[in-house]
Amino acid sequence: MRPFRAGDMGLIASRQAALYDEGYDWGSKLEALILEITANFLRDFRPDREQCWVAERDGLMLGSVFLVRESEDTARLRLLYVEPQARGMGVGAALVRECTDFARGAGYRRIALWTHSVLESARRLYAAEGYRIVATEMQDKFGKPEQSEHWLLEL
16 A cells, blocks of 8 residues: 555546546546546645555556545545455455554544445445445436445544
């Protein structure tokens, strides 16, 4: 596990866009959102309040996650992903735990996140960490109707 470095954002955006298109047919609309998130992260990065971690083995990226400032009291977990060959190895849980530990150390009172009900593995990780669903809604931002979920972890 390491903090991000130069060049990681492009790799993260490319890999996530490809995986979500292959798995869910979410296409260019999701890719545009991922690129906006990564660009905003780099442009507005506050190292005392935000971070991106990359899980890596032998120089290969296995997954990543972002924690960004939403407000003085609330952080947002964003863009969690784990490469297919690394799933079931605890990588996702370690990335989510890294966010929780950092948020506590940075003085946040809660972490929010937005996900979709079809992302069952991620949802299990969030529930295991103590997050709870606070709202659901149908949306079609990625070209087809999906149930999205808003989760919250009180620290």
